[in-house]
Each structure stands twice: as structure tokens, then as C-alpha cells.
Amino acid sequence: MRKSNFLFHLYMVLFLIYMILPLVVMGGAAFNDSRFPSIYPWVGWTDRWFIELWKDTRMWVAFRNTILVALAVVAISIPIGTAAAILINSIAGSTRTVLYSLMVAPILTPGAVIGISTLLFWNTLNVPAGLHLSVLGQVSFIAAFVMLLVLARLQSFDRGLEEAALDLGASHAQVLRRILLPHLYPAIGAGAAIGFFQSIENFNVTLFTRGTYDTLTVYVFSKVRTGITPTINALALILIAVTLFCAIAYEVRRRAVARRG
Amino acid sequence: MSDLLNRYGGLLTAIFILLTAFWLLMLVILPNIYLFENSFRPYLPVNEMGGPKDVYSLNNYLTFFKSPIHMNVFVWTIIYSSLVTLICFIIAYPLAYYMSKIAPDRIIPTLFLLLFVPLWVSEVLRSFAWFIILALKGPLNSTLLGLGIIEAPVRWIMGFRGVVIGLVYTYVLFMLFPIYNAIQSLDTNQIEAAEDLGSPWWRTHLRVILPHSKPGIASGAVMVFMLSAGSILVPTLLASTTSRWFTEIIQQWMFESQDWNTGSAYAFLLLILCTVFVSVVMRVFRVKLSDIAK
Amino acid sequence: MSAGVELDNVTMEFGSFRAVDNVSVNIQPGEFFSFLGPSGCGKTTILRMISGFIQPTKGLVKIGGKDMQGARPNQRPTALIFQNLALFPLMPVWENIAFGLEVRGVDKAKRRARAEELLRLVDLPDAADKRVSQLSGGQKQRVAIARALAVEPSVMLLDEPLSALDLKLRQHMRAELRAIQKRTQVTFIYITHDQGEALAMSDRVGVMSHGKLQQVAVPQDIYNNPANGFVASFVGENNILSGDITGEEGGLVSFATPSGTFSARLGPGVSKGAKARLFLRPEHARLSTEAGKENSVPVEVTDVAFEGNFISVHSVDAKGQTYISEARNDGSAVIPGRGDKRHIVFEGQHAVLLTGDISAKDVDE
Numbered sequence: 045m046r047k048s049n050f051l052f053h054l055y056m057v058l059f060l061i062y063m064i065l066p067l068v069v070m071g072g073a074a075f076n077d078s079r080f081p082s083i084y085p086w087v088g089w090t091d092r093w094f095i096e097l098w099k100d101t102r103m104w105v106a107f108r109n110t111i112l113v114a115l116a117v118v119a120i121s122i123p124i125g126t127a128a129a130i131l132i133n134s135i136a137g138s139t140r141t142v143l144y145s146l147m148v149a150p151i152l153t154p155g156a157v158i159g160i161s162t163l164l165f166w167n168t169l170n171v172p173a174g175l176h177l178s179v180l181g182q183v184s185f186i187a188a189f190v191m192l193l194v195l196a197r198l199q200s201f202d203r204g205l206e207e208a209a210l211d212l213g214a215s216h217a218q219v220l221r222r223i224l225l226p227h228l229y230p231a232i233g234a235g236a237a238i239g240f241f242q243s244i245e246n247f248n249v250t251l252f253t254r255g256t257y258d259t260l261t262v263y264v265f266s267k268v269r270t271g272i273t274p275t276i277n278a279l280a281l282i283l284i285a286v287t288l289f290c291a292i293a294y295e296v297r298r299r300a301v302a303r304r305g
Numbered sequence: 306m307s308d309l310l311n312r313y314g315g316l317l318t319a320i321f322i323l324l325t326a327f328w329l330l331m332l333v334i335l336p337n338i339y340l341f342e343n344s345f346r347p348y349l350p351v352n353e354m355g356g357p358k359d360v361y362s363l364n365n366y367l368t369f370f371k372s373p374i375h376m377n378v379f380v381w382t383i384i385y386s387s388l389v390t391l392i393c394f395i396i397a398y399p400l401a402y403y404m405s406k407i408a409p410d411r412i413i414p415t416l417f418l419l420l421f422v423p424l425w426v427s428e429v430l431r432s433f434a435w436f437i438i439l440a441l442k443g444p445l446n447s448t449l450l451g452l453g454i455i456e457a458p459v460r461w462i463m464g465f466r467g468v469v470i471g472l473v474y475t476y477v478l479f480m481l482f483p484i485y486n487a488i489q490s491l492d493t494n495q496i497e498a499a500e501d502l503g504s505p506w507w508r509t510h511l512r513v514i515l516p517h518s519k520p521g522i523a524s525g526a527v528m529v530f531m532l533s534a535g536s537i538l539v540p541t542l543l544a545s546t547t548s549r550w551f552t553e554i555i556q557q558w559m560f561e562s563q564d565w566n567t568g569s570a571y572a573f574l575l576l577i578l579c580t581v582f583v584s585v586v587m588r589v590f591r592v593k594l595s596d597i598a599k
Numbered sequence: 600m601s602a603g604v605e606l607d608n609v610t611m612e613f614g615s616f617r618a619v620d621n622v623s624v625n626i627q628p629g630e631f632f633s634f635l636g637p638s639g640c641g642k643t644t645i646l647r648m649i650s651g652f653i654q655p656t657k658g659l660v661k662i663g664g665k666d667m668q669g670a671r672p673n674q675r676p677t678a679l680i681f682q683n684l685a686l687f688p689l690m691p692v693w694e695n696i697a698f699g700l701e702v703r704g705v706d707k708a709k710r711r712a713r714a715e716e717l718l719r720l721v722d723l724p725d726a727a728d729k730r731v732s733q734l735s736g737g738q739k740q741r742v743a744i745a746r747a748l749a750v751e752p753s754v755m756l757l758d759e760p761l762s763a764l765d766l767k768l769r770q771h772m773r774a775e776l777r778a779i780q781k782r783t784q785v786t787f788i789y790i791t792h793d794q795g796e797a798l799a800m801s802d803r804v805g806v807m808s809h810g811k812l813q814q815v816a817v818p819q820d821i822y823n824n825p826a827n828g829f830v831a832s833f834v835g836e837n838n839i840l841s842g843d844i845t846g847e848e849g850g851l852v853s854f855a856t857p858s859g860t861f862s863a864r865l866g867p868g869v870s871k872g873a874k875a876r877l878f879l880r881p882e883h884a885r886l887s888t889e890a891g892k893e894n895s896v897p898v899e900v901t902d903v904a905f906e907g908n909f910i911s912v913h914s915v916d917a918k919g920q921t922y923i924s925e926a927r928n929d930g931s932a933v934i935p936g937r938g939d940k941r942h943i944v945f946e947g948q949h950a951v952l953l954t955g956d957i958s959a960k961d962v963d964e
Contacts, residue, residue: 048506052403056416059400063423066434066474069444073437081437084447127324134309145594146329152527152583152597153576154535156552160572161336164343164565184332206312208685210672211650212699212750216314222698226689245427248537252559261429268433268542277437280430287425295418311652 067284074277081274093278100275106263109175113250113259114243116179117186121239122232124183125190130224132191133198148192150185155248158184163252173255181249186242190235197231237294337576344570348562365570375554375571382551383578385465386533389472393480393529394522396473401484401521402514406493424478432542435471439543467543468550472533479532480525487521488514520596523586527597531579551575601786602663602676602753603628604649609658611644611810618644620810621658626788626803628663628753631780633789633797635821636807637833637958642790645807646756649788650679663753678747679756683763684739686731692718692742693727699750717745721779737768744779754786761796773800794834798822806830808958826867827955831878838879838922838943839957844871851947857918861894862947868954875952883949884924886912886935891944898922900939910934914941 073081077090097103132143150158162181163173171177201224209219225232247261254262260279267276309318345361353359369375404416423431438445439461446458461467491514499509515522540550555575558568587594604626611619619641626632634642647653648660651672660667667675678699687695694701696717697710705713711727718724721741726734734742740760747755757776761769777800780787791797797804798818805815806829814826825831832839842856844865851862854877861877869875890897898914901921907928912935914922922943926932935941 049407052399052407055399056403056408059396060416060419062474063420063478066431066438067423067426069438070430070434082440082443084442084444124324124328127321128328130313131309131321131325134312143325143329146333148594148597150333152531152579154531154552154579156535156537156555157340157572157576157579158336160555160559160565160569161340162332164569165331165336165339168339180332184328184336187328187332202683202685203312204681204683204685205687207652207672208679208681209687209698209702210652211677211679212702212746213673214698214702215673216312216317218702220313220317222701223687241425245425245429247427247429248535251537251556261427264427264429264433265538265541268429268436276433280426280433283430284422284426288422291418291421291425295414299414 067280070277071281071284074274074281076274079273081272081277093274096273097275097278102258103260103263103275103279106258106260109257110244110260113175113179113182114240117182117243118236118239120179120183121187121190122236124187125235126194126228126232128187128191129194129198133195147188149188151188153185155185155246156252159249159252162249173253175254175257175259177253177255178246178250178257178259181253182243182246185249186239189238189242190232193231193235193238194228197228201227340569340573340576343566344573346566348564348566365567366574368567369571369574378549378554379551379574379578381465381548382534385469386472386530389469389476389533390480390526390529392469392473393477394484394526396477397480397484397525398518398522401481401488401518402510404481404485405488405491406496420478420481428475428536429538429542431475432471432539435467435474436542439467439470462543463545463547465548467545468540468548471539471543472536475536475539476529476532479528483524483528484518484521487518491517519590520592523590523592524597527583527586530582534578534582535575601628601784603630604754604786604788605659605661605664606645606649607659607661609645609648609655609660611641611648611653612656617810619648619655622807622810622812623658624805624812624815626786628786629784631777631787631789631800631802633791633801633804634807635791635794635797635804635834637792640807641810642807643758644810646679646758646788646790649754650677650756651675676753677756678750678752678754680743680747680758680760682758682760684743684760686739686742686746688731690731691727692723692729692731692734695731695742696746696749698746703750713749714745717749718742720748720782721745722775736764737772740764740772741775744776748779748783748785752785754788755780757787757789759791759793761791762793769796776800798834806833808833808956813955824867825878825951825953828876828878828953828957829955831951831953833958836881836923838877838881838884838924840877840879840920842877844873844875844952847871852952854950854952856920858896858916858920861945861950863950863952864948866951866953869952873952873954875954876957877950878953879945879950881911881923881925882909883945884922885944886914886924886926887942887944890942894947894950895942895944896920896922898941898943900935900937900941903935903937905934914943916943 069083072083074093075089075091076083076086077088077092078085128147132140132147135143158181162177162184166177166180167173205223206219209223214222245261247265250259250262264276264279267273309321313321344365345363346359347362347364349356349358404413408416437443441458441460445461446455449455450458461470495513496509499513504512535552536550537552537556540548540553544550551571552575555568555571558564558571583597587597606622606624609619609622610617622645634645636642644653648655649662651667651670651674654668662676687698690698693711693714696714700710700713715727718726721744723738723741726738726742731739731742743760761772764772773796789797789800798821801818803815804818804821806813806821808829814821814830816824821830821834825834831837840856840858842854844852845855845860846853848862851864852871854861854863856877863877866875896916898916900912900914902913904911909925909927910932911923911925914924916922924943
């Protein structure tokens with residue numbers, strides 16, 4: 045058993061290297077003073093790719109668009125996903141099965157299909173392609189993630205609390221605001237975080253619905269395809285750093301909460 | 306329904322229903338119906354739309370079935386997506402088992418932290434990383450040459466090799482986490498009981514742990530297959546001249562030919578493929594949709 | 600302040616299942632009234648109809664003389680204490696108690712003052728800022744009571760609130776609840792399957808079975824003069840003998856059973872020819888070394904349980920009929936041994952003939 049445990053540990057370490065090393069290679073290339081992004085041969089240390097990136101107005105526009113889309117997606121997905129979870133939690137039988145299937149279907153649908161169907165449908169309603177369509181397309185599956193998270197949280201909710209509040213004279217809106225929503229906040233918060241990230245890194249749905257607008261993923265994609273320079277690596281490194289920062293902040297907070305008990 | 310009214314009153318119930326209806330109707334059902342409807346209509350200039358030529362036909366689908374190249378690409382997409390799914394399972398299963406039953410509890414949060422970073426890094430960057438690594442003069446070839454393992458640079462991005470490498474890297478975590486969750490819920494006593502009864506390790510896995518992790522495997526398989534078959538970034542960045550992916554043909558119809566009708570027919574074929582895969586997995590693994598989507 | 604509750608021919612059906620069957624009762628303002636019955640008898644359904652969570656299929660619920668039809672829970676002058684208490688886990692104790700005031704728009708300082716006043720009333724003066732999860736079972740109970748009292752209800756509805764507590768605490772809380780009720784003069788409607796709770800606390804008890812109200816009476820009448828076989832067998836222990844009414848003599852009737860013919864009194868609504876059973880409380884069955892002149896059966900002792908303040912003896916007669924008899928332990932009583940031959944002797948006044956089903960509680964409790 046000892047020996048096999050050692051093999052398992054080794055395998056895990058190799059897997060972590062496999063997961064993380066490519067990101068290090070990509071990030072490292074951002075500092076290499078070579079026209080083509082690579083860490084070998086190492087030409088020399090430079091920060092000029094970061095400066096070029098900073099001056100790239102197209103990147104800034106794409107960045108702004110990405111954040112706007114992500115905020116809009118979260119703002120729409122949270123109420124929809126929460127409402128849908130509450131709805132499906134208080135119905136039963138075959139209606140529930142059908143509704144549930146419809147709700148999770150977007151998660152199991154390829155992004156290209158969601159993108160194209162969104163584009164076609166809103167075009168018939170004379171809504172042209174653009175970031176607003178990207179928002180709607182992304183909401184269709186991100187709301188499903190929110191729904192699943194909130195639904196899982198609802199399973200641990202004692203509905204006796206709602207009745208107790210009603211009995212004490214609370215209105216339905218007060219019950220929602222003071223009793224049910226506070227119980228759901230952790231799931232809603234997680235849904236907002238996941239939705240925000242999902243939106244930022246979304247490519248497939250955005251590609252078909254964006255019209256002529258850029259988002260960061262589309263910007264990176266077109267850069268890689270056309271004139272590839274290490275500015276992309278500089279951007280990648282910044283994004284990885286932000287991700288790492290968020291992940292660590294989340295973990296620190298989680299441990300603090302766990303300690304407080 | 307009446308339960309909903311009792312719990313939340315008329316106004317809130319109406320709001321819940323409206324929000325859900327907007328989502329399911331406007332963002333899910335109607336767009337897909339339009340996709341389906343458009344796939345039977347011909348591609349026409351704007352002024353001829355609704356005219357005598359605008360009739361339903363199977364022509365868009367016939368385009369696919371009359372094109373050996375497109376059908377070929379479709380079949381290879383299925384084959385290589387399945388291969389990617391299989392490789393991801395082989396890589397992820399031992400890891401999931403390790404993380405849920407062997408690794409000491411105190412390192413689990415750190416492990417998750419390390420795994421979340423690549424998970425949250427955008428797909429486009431993850432494929433880009435491999436685009437750099439696999440380049441002819443890239444770090445992989447340089448390292449192997451330097452170590453004397455190979456004598457000449459290897460053209461990694463050849464055939465479907467680059468695509469498979471990229472897809473496995475990009476989606477293996479979508480296999481790992483569901484299986485981890487499934488094995489996690491297995492009572493360790495069951496494993497010990499099996500071992501106590503004299504079961505060798507492989508039989509314990511075959512008879513106790515694998516059956517228990519079925520919902521997780523199903524969930525991971527569906528996600529990895531769907532994401533692989535529907536991937537646009539990886540096949541574009543890591544494809545060679547001989548490896549074409551079905552999504553690239555959809556893109557061609559949508560962007561180069563501007564023929565959205567044939568494009569929707571092809572997108573619909575992709576949707577059918579994924580739906581069939583989900584149904585097959587649900588049948589083979591005997592799991593419900595609620596087990597897959599968690 | 601306090602109001603009466605009137606149920607007028609109330610029926611509640613869930614599909615084809617009739618949970619409450621034509622119940623009428625008039626509960627007085629300031630009364631402590633208990634609905635007593637086994638689980639599934641419809642008592643919780645009655646409580647939910649009074650509080651407004653469900654509307655009766657037929658009949659009227661009146662509170663303080665006003666018809667409550669269509670009024671939702673938040674529009675009724677009732678406060679319900681839930682079986683699991685339903686304290687809000689995310690609010691500190693004082694916010695729990697003041698929640699009813701908060702939703703009525705009372706300002707924060709007043710809410711806080713009222714919460715502290717109520718905490719003193721339920722003897723928890725320092726708990727205001729504690730979390731609910733920090734409280735013990737008995738303390739949660741008190742917070743739930745304080746929360747219900749905060750909205751100054753005319754009627755308090757209590758759904759087996761003591762069932763989660765251990766025996767000692769339960770007995771303590773009985774006295775506490777009774778004291779709070781007397782202090783506040785609010786009408787208490789209490790639901791329980793525990794006869795001890797119902798008899799000890801209530802002004803009146805309504806015994807329920809299969810959705811029907813079997814008897815409404817003061818506790819001693821429920822015990823001493825049960826209306827039918829169900830009430831007799833659900834409340835307290837009994838010796839039950841089957842037989843036929845054969846004759847009448849001086850207010851009593853003679854009742855022929857396989858074990859002998861006994862004199863007994865007729866219960867309410869029982870007449871000659873009815874299918875009745877004889878009910879005899881263990882404390883009225885005397886275990887004697889000599890046969891009595893009448894109402895006497897020779898038995899063999901099968902089991903003796905010394906309970907401290909009384910002695911409980913199980914015995915069986917020649918026909919296989921079992922008996923249970925209880926005698927007070929006055930310190931000098933001779934405790935019989937297993938296998939001893941004795942006689943069960945009782946007064947005809949104490950044996951009552953009743954009709955109706957027998958409660959299954961001896962089987963499942």
C-alpha cells in the first residue's frame with residue numbers, strides 16, 4: 045500500500061506540473077525580447093510587451109466590453125436563475141422533469157449552437173448582432189449554472205421558516221427579503237462569481253453574436269491568428285495573475301470562515 | 306403551483322414565472338425553434354426573402370449528405386471527440402480516486418487552489434500556451450533535443466495530434482471534478498469492507514468504486530465530449546492542414562459564405578450529435594439528467 | 600386582548616382523504632385548550648386551518664367572533680409555535696423575537712426594548728445577542744415563545760413544541776408554559792399526542808381520532824368519564840374485556856364475558872344490545888388473596904413491576920384474559936411473586952361499558 049501511495053502522490057505532482065507548466069511557459073514568454081512568443085531561445089529580459097499592450101487601444105476597448113458584458117450577464121442571470129430555482133423547487137411531478145430538462149439543456153448545448161440560434165432568433169425580431177446579443181446568449185446557459193447552485197442550496201432550506209415569518213405577520217416580499225434570500229446568499233454569491241468568470245472567458249457564444257465588437261477572448265483569438273506578438277503573453281500573464289489573486293483571496297476567506305466556525 | 310402561491314403570494318409568483326418564462330422561451334426554446342426552422346429555408350438575398358423561392362426544403366441537409374468532405378469531417382470530429390473523452394477519463398479517474406480517498410485532508414484545499422487556476426484561465430489562453438509549446442522551434446522540441454531524446458525537431462501539430470493534445474489539456478478538469486465528487490460520496494468503509502473480504506485492488510475498483518462513480522463519469526463524459534465536439538478555439542489554433550473540425554465548417558457557412566441557413570442546418574446537426582451522445586450516456590450508465598447536470 | 604376560537608362544522612379534505620371530519624368546538628378567550636390524539640388524527644390540520652396556512656373544505660373558522668375565511672396567516676391575530684420551532688438561524692436572538700415587530704414597521708430601538716422585555720419574561724435576560732445555534736433546547740423553546748408573544752397575538756397555537764426535549768426539561772417546560780399562559784391571559788391552543796401534557800396543562804382537552812373530535816371535556820372528565828372506547832383506551836391504561844350486556848340491576852348492568860359475568864355501569868350513549876367492551880382502570884383493579892362477593896376473577900400473577908410509589912402487577916385468568924392492576928405503595932404492602940394465585944376484585948361503579956374502536960397506542964408506543 046505504501047508503494048502504491050507513493051505512485052499516486054507522484055502521479056498527482058506530475059499532473060499538477062502538466063496543468064501549470066504550460067501557463068508558466070506562456071507567461072514567461074511575455075518577458076522575452078523576441079518578436080515571436082517563446083521562452084527559447086532566450087533573447088533577453090524586456091518589459092516592452094507590457095508597454096505595447098498598455099498602449100493598445102483595441103485591447104482596452106475589448107477589455108471594457110468584456111467587463112460590461114460580464115456585469116450585464118451576472119445582473120440578468122442572478123434574478124433569472126434564482127427565480128427558476130425557487131419555481132422548480134415548489135413544483136413536482138412531470139412538469140418539474142420537463143422544466144428541469146429545459147433549464148439544464150443550455151449547459152449541455154455547444155456554444156456555437158447557442159450563439160447561432162440566438163443570432164437567428166433576435167435577427168428575425170430585427171435586433172442586430174452586437175454585445176447585447178452576446179449577453180443574451182451567455183445568459184441562456186449561465187442562468188442554468190445559477191439555477192443549479194441555488195437549487196442545491198434550497199434543498200437545505202426549512203420551509204417552516206417561511207411559514208413562521210408569514211405567521212408573524214410578514215408579507216410575502218418581506219419573507220423573501222428577510223428569510224429566503226439571506227439563506228440563498230452564499231449560492232447567489234457563488235453563482236455571481238462563476239457567472240462572471242464564465243462570461244469573461246466565453247468565446248463560442250460571443251463569436252457568433254458579437255457583430256463587430258471585440259471582447260478579450262475574441263481579441264486574443266484574432267491576434268493569435270493574424271499578427272502574433274508577445275503582447276498576448278503579457279495579457280495572458282496579467283489574466284493569470286488576476287485569476288490566481290482571486291483564487292487565493294477566495295481560499296483565505298474560506299479558511300477564515302472555517303476558523304470562525 | 307398552488308403551493309407556490311401559498312408560499313410567495315401572487316405578485317412574487319408572477320415575477321418568478323415571468324423571469325423563468327423569459328429565459329426558457331426567449332433564450333432557449335424559441336431560438337432553437339428558429340434554428341430548426343431556418344435550417345429548412347434557402348439562403349436568399351434580402352429582397353427575395355418571403356418570396357416564391359422562400360420555401361421549406363431539405364436542401365441544406367442534402368448539402369451535407371452530398372459532400373463527402375463534410376461528412377468525413379463530421380465523422381472524424383465524433384471519433385476524435387470520443388478519443389479525447391476516453392483519454393480524459395483515463396487520466397482523471399486515478400486522480401479523482403487519489404484526491405477523494407488517499408490524499409491527506411489538509412492538502413485538499415491547496416490542490417483545489419492549484420487546479421482552479423488552469424480551470425479559470427480562459428480556453429483561448431490555454432490553447433495558446435500549447436500553440437507556443439508545440440511550435441516546431443518551441444520549448445518542447447528544444448528540451449527534447451537538448452536531452453538527446455530526439456535528433457530532429459518533431460512536427461507535433463500534425464494530423465489530429467495537436468488538436469487532441471490541446472483538447473485533453475483544456476477539458477480534463479471537466480472530467481476530474483465530477484468523478485471526484487462522486488467518489489467523495491462513497492463511504493470509505495465500503496472500500497475497506499471489500500478489501501477486508503479479500504478483494505484485490507482492481508476488483509474493488511471494478512465492483513465497488515467504479516459503479517459508485519457512474520454519475521460522475523457520465524457527467525464528465527458528456528461535458529468533455531460536448532465541449533470537444535463544439536470547440537472552436539483549439540481546432541483553429543492547433544490544427545494542421547489535414548485536421549479539420551466540424552465547427553470550422555459551421556464558421557465557414559456563417560462568416561465566409563454568410564449563408565446562415567446552411568449554417569443553422571450544420572449547427573443543428575451538431576446539436577443532434579450532442580443530444581444523441583447525452584441520451585446514449587444516460588442509457589448506458591443508467592443515470593438521470595439530474596445526475597449529469599449538477 | 601385574547602380572543603376565542605370557534606370551529607363550526609369544519610371539514611378538511613386532501614383529495615379523497617378526509618383529514619378533519621366535521622369538527623365543531625368553541626374555545627373560550629383565555630382558555631388553555633389541547634387537542635390530543637395519535638399522529639395522523641387531524642390535530643395538526645386543525646391548527647393549520649386556525650393559523651390560515653390552509654382553508655377548510657367546508658365549515659367556518661371564527662376568531663374573536665370574526666369569520667376568518669380568506670384571511671392569510673399574516674392577517675390573523677394568531678401566532679404559531681412550530682414543532683421544530685422554526686427559529687431564523689441567520690438572525691440573533693433579539694431579531695428573531697422582534698421580527699414580527701420589524702415587519703410591522705416598529706423602529707429599531709423600540710424593537711430591541713420589547714425583545715429584552717420578552718426575554719426577561721421567559722427568563723433569558725442575557726440572550727439577546729446570542730446566535731440561535733448557541734442556545735440549548737430549552738432556551739430555544741423560550742425564544743420561540745417570546746417571538747410568538749412579541750406580536751401580541753390573541754391566540755397562541757402550539758404544535759407539539761415540547762416533543763424534541765428530554766423528559767425532565769419537558770416536565771419543567773409544562774409548568775413554565777402554563778405559568779406564561781396564566782400571566783399573559785392569551786388563549787393557548789395546544790396540539791399533542793402526549794396525554795400527560797394535555798391533562799396536566801389544559802383547562803379543557805379535545806380528544807381526536809380519524810379526523811373526528813371524540814370528546815371535549817375538562818381533564819378529569821376525560822380520564823374518569825371517557826365518552827367512548829377510543830378516549831378511554833388512548834388516555835391512560837385499561838383492562839379491557841369483551842362480552843354482552845345481559846341484564847340491569849339498580850343503575851348497573853350485568854355484562855357476560857368468557858371470564859365471568861360482572862356488574863358495570865353504562866357509558867354515554869351505550870344501551871342494552873350495543874356492541875360494548877368493559878373498561879377498568881388498573882388503579883381500580885384490586886389484587887386480593889380472597890375472592891370477592893361479586894366482580895371477582897381468580898388469576899395467576901405473571902409479572903410484577905415495582906415502580907416506587909406504586910406496584911404494578913400483571914396477571915392472567917383461566918381463559919387467557921390478561922389483567923393489570925396497580926396499588927399504591929404505602930410501605931407495608933406485600934409484594935406478590937410470579938406464579939402466586941390471587942383474585943382481581945373491582946367495584947361495578949368503576950367498570951364502564953363503552954362502544955367504539957380501541958386506540959392502537961399500546962401496540963405502537
